[in-house]
Amino acid sequence: MKTYFSALFLVATIAFYAQETNNQSLKWSAGRPDGHAPISVMGDHMHGKGEWMFSYRYMHMNMDELRDGTDDATTADALADYMVTPTTMPMNMHMLGTMYAPSDKVTLMVMFNYLSMEMDHLTRMGGTFTTETSGLGDINVSLMYRFFNKNRHSLHGQIGISIPTGSVTESDVTPASAPNETELPYPMQIGSGTLDPSLALTYLGQGETVSWGSQLKSVFRFGENDREYRYGNRYSWNNWLAIKAANWISFSARLEGLIVGELEGSDPNLNPMMVITADTNNSGGTFLNGGLGFNIYVPSGSLKNLRLGFELASPVLQDLSGIQLKNKETLTFGVQYSL
Incomplete structure (x- = not known):
């Protein structure tokens, strides 16, 4: 936590210093391919x-x-202590977002998402099975406030709330429950079940052909959901650098430090001795993630301000609390249109 707040102070200090010492009069501009961060941010x-x-x-x-x-x-390590272990878990998420600026200082944002997940399992007896879930996730609403935009440097803060519209009681049939459904472990649930406030601070800098940015973000969990638990807090520090190769395309590199807290409490419907994903001791971790991507921007014509973004990311380092599935590659594709 101390490192996180030191990073927050560092970002704010750099941004303030840049504002005071740069003699250029131009504002930071979004009207170029690298005017937005990598699509995953x-x-x-x-x-x-x-x-x-x-x-x-x-x-x-x-x-x-x-x-x-x-x-x-x-x-074998997992099955020495549990009856079942997961082997793979692909997740797909579709996100729809809307932003509106009632003033030059304030921008409002709302995001909806739809998730679908599968988890393959191996039992101690050598059997295999798969569980699936899908549905609408939690809704995120936030307000962003611009502190300054001067000399091609910008700093804005963000405050938001995650509304628990996603389910925390997803169920499916397993060999132990057949033919009935049983409630699935924590990673297969679609929502958090709690009102989760968030805070962020984002600094942006821009040169003639190069741009860069840094974002500190926290998601806080309070109380317990209907299943008597809550997810751990999340603290992330995203940093990126982008090169404008032409007025319509840029290429980016991103590095993120991420801390995810352990689950607190427990769902009374889950047996923590059955499968590693039902044991809250096997949750949370520290990650260093890297990503490479590109942004495409339409600067003129009937499709002006249309953007396409792509990024492929993967953990560079990961230190997991307890035994868990490893994070592998994450692919993000997006379309954005401003008017």
């Missing part, structure tokens, strides 16, 4: 008074193989 930019933006993002994340702390683990 949310709340990275703001809009001018009266502007709208509509967006769609598709994200595919794959989890595969097992890890305990910083060491790889095997299914």
Whole structure:
């Protein structure tokens, strides 16, 4: 936590220093391909008074193989203590977003998402089975406030809330419950079940052909949901650099530090001795993620202000609390249109 707040102070200090010492009179501009962050970064930019933006993002994340702390683990390691272990878990998310700026200082944002997940399992007896869930997730609403936009440097803050519209009681049939459905473990649930406030601070800088940015973001969990638990807090520090190769395309590199807290409480319908994903001791971790991508921007014509973004990301380092599936590649594609 101390490192996180030190990073917050560092970002604010750099941004303030840049504002005071740069003699250029130009403002940071979103009207170029690198005017937005890599497509996986949310709340990275703001809009001018009266502007709208509509967006769609598709994200595919794959989890595969097992890890305990910083060491790889095997299914035999998991099955020594549990009756069942997951082996793979692909997740697909579709996100719809709307942004509107009632003033040059304030931009409002709302995001909806639809998730679908599968988890393959191996039992101690050598059997296999798959569980599936899908549905609408939690709705995110936020307000962004611009502190300054001067000399090609910009700083804005964000405050938001996640509304628990996603289910925390998803069920499916397993060999132990057949022919009836049984409630699925925590990673297969679609929502958090709690009102989750969030805070973020984003700094942006821009040169003639290069842009860069840094975003600190926190998601806080309070209380318990209807199943008597809550997810852990999340703290992320995203940093990116983009090169404008032409007035219609840019290429980016991103590095993210992420801390995910452990689950607190427990669902009384889950047996923590049955499968590793039902044991709250196997949750949370620390990650260093890297990503490469590109943005395409239409600068003129009937499709002016249309954007396409793509990024492929993967963990560079991951230290998991307990034995869990490893995070593998994450693919994000998005379309954005401003008017």
